[in-house]
Amino acid sequence: MTSTVPAPSTRLAEGSALQAVFLDMDGTLVDTEGFWWDAEVAVFADLGHVLDEAWRDVVVGGPMTRSVGYLIEATGADITLPEITVLLNDRFESRIDHGVPLMPGAARLLAELAAHSMPTALVSASHRRIIDRVLESLGPDKFTLTVAGDEVTRTKPHPDPYLHAALRLGADPTRCAVIEDTATGVAAAEAAGCRVVAVPSVAPIAPAFGRVVVGSLEEVDLAFLSTLITGMH
Incomplete structure (x- = not known):
């Protein structure tokens, strides 16, 4: 994991119920969910297999091991x-x-x-090599901490990445807001006890207790995120 600011726990916003904001990467901050599907289609085509478009909703947002494992099983591709x-x-x-x-x-x-x-953390199921490339577009200085999918024992939909981010920032998960675009990411954040803003990118996500659904990040600002936390306490 990388941190652009030393001792991040010292930067918790004083007097605010909101202690940290965690953001997913693919499909949430950058328009890359389609890129991943295109890459999967191309790689499997090279192996002689055609991917069914219906599988796209199944593999979106999850760790690569789960997504690709599903596609290998579905196609019968002879590859590890x-x-x-x-x-x-x-x-x-x-x-x-x-x-x-x-x-x-x-x-x-x-x-x-x-x-x-x-305090802001980028929390992604993508691998470190990919995150570091995307950070060139997002700006690494915008994040106190970044967590990659290949740096935790269990990635999304398990809560581990978000619990790790909260621990590193010295924050209470229940006072952290998470922005996600897939059901897999939402499940991980909610399992960690965080409040969630869902911005669906590929498949719809229904509103639920402790979760709000918006059409785009244009509807989200710091005041909105703060209200999400204070409204629950």
Whole structure:
């Protein structure tokens, strides 16, 4: 894990019920969910298999081991998980060589969080090599901490990545807001006890207790996130 600011626990916003904001990457901050599907389609095509479009909703948002494991089983492709993981990361990395498009409202929200010294963590199921490339577009200085999927024993939908981020920031998970775009990510955040803002990218997500659903990050700002926390206490 990397941290751009030493001793992040000293930066908790005093007098605010909201202690930290955690953000997913693919499909939440950057418009890359389609890139991953394109990479999967291309890699499996090279192996002689055609992916069913219906499988897209099944694999979106999850750890690569689960998503690719499903696709290997569904297609019967003769390849191991470690082998295809390398191929997919290579394909995706070449796709983002010239940067990645940010989701509407992402740059503004990150700038606002930074301006108010709100501890902010990027929490992704993507591997470190991919996160570090995407950070070139997002700005590594915008995050107090980043957590990659290959740096935790269990990644999303398990709560571990968000619990780890909260621990590193010295924050109470129940006073942290999480922004996610998939049901898998939402499940991980809620299992950690965080309040969730869902911004669905591929498949719909229903509202629930402790969770709000918005159309885009354009509807999200620091005041909104703070209300999400204070409204629960």
